[in-house]
Amino acid sequence: MSIAANISLLKSEVERVNVKLVAVSKTQPVEAVREAYEAGQRVFGENTVQEMTEKYEQLPKDIEWHLIGHLQTNKVKYIAPFVTLIQSVDSLKLLQEIDKQAAKNNRVIDCLLQVYIADEATKFGLGFDEVVELLGSAGFSALQHVRITGVMGIATNTDNPKQIREEFYELATFFKGLKASYFRKEDSFKEISMGMSGDYKIAVEQGSTMVRMGSTIFGKRVIPHWKNN
Numbered sequence: 001m002s003i004a005a006n007i008s009l010l011k012s013e014v015e016r017v018n019v020k021l022v023a024v025s026k027t028q029p030v031e032a033v034r035e036a037y038e039a040g041q042r043v044f045g046e047n048t049v050q051e052m053t054e055k056y057e058q059l060p061k062d063i064e065w066h067l068i069g070h071l072q073t074n075k076v077k078y079i080a081p082f083v084t085l086i087q088s089v090d091s092l093k094l095l096q097e098i099d100k101q102a103a104k105n106n107r108v109i110d111c112l113l114q115v116y117i118a119d120e121a122t123k124f125g126l127g128f129d130e131v132v133e134l135l136g137s138a139g140f141s142a143l144q145h146v147r148i149t150g151v152m153g154i155a156t157n158t159d160n161p162k163q164i165r166e167e168f169y170e171l172a173t174f175f176k177g178l179k180a181s182y183f184r185k186e187d188s189f190k191e192i193s194m195g196m197s198g199d200y201k202i203a204v205e206q207g208s209t210m211v212r213m214g215s216t217i218f219g220k221r222v223i224p225h226w227k228n229n
Contacts, residue, residue: 007021032218037059043066049078067083067086090125108145113151113152114154115152115153117154123154151175152193155194172208196214197213
């Protein structure tokens with residue numbers, strides 16, 4: 001199926017249950033992103049700052065760009081002028097740098113806290129206790145140019161649907177606790193970004209509001225020419 005057909009099928013599946021489709025365009029050529037854009041897709045996720053900035057310069061400016069990969073503090077300044085959502089915030093230090101660069105650009109940048117839910121040492125993210133510590137800190141209270149709008153998590157890469165379901169359930173339950181304790185009056189705190197091409201159906205079942213889909217839209221990933229983030 002074509003990119004356009006894949007997007008149409010996925011949108012009809014997830015948007016009817018109020019879940020936002022994020023097209024993960026990392027390593028995909030600009031032409032493929034433009035094809036998805038012309039099919040009506042407006043939200044794209046990138047893993048690296050360099051790839052995102054290069055595509056931003058070449059593509060329509062009504063695209064919502066989401067940074068979904070690990071973000072180094074020294075790279076924040078390059079995306080601060082235009083990024084819509086940073087999904088992968090995993091430290092107070094990073095939040096403080098985003099706040100600093102957002103202020104320079106006279107913006108408030110929306111962020112998700114990446115929570116470690118997988119049984120894999122290679123995954124990034126904050127532990128449940130670390131999230132609570134961050135939100136209760138004086139450093140967080142001082143931030144004026146970032147807005148936490150929810151959480152993001154990546155499940156273990158496994159063929160065991162029971163384990164994936166439990167990990168997503170834990171994240172959704174944790175989100176509800178954070179909402180009640182820290183964001184009760186914040187309507188903007190509403191996003192649970194979980195689910196990718198291999199497990200998005202389980203994620204939606206467990207309460208995801210945003211799924212990140214790459215290969216299901218674009219097909220097999222092409223060999224990247226981008227430098228590391």
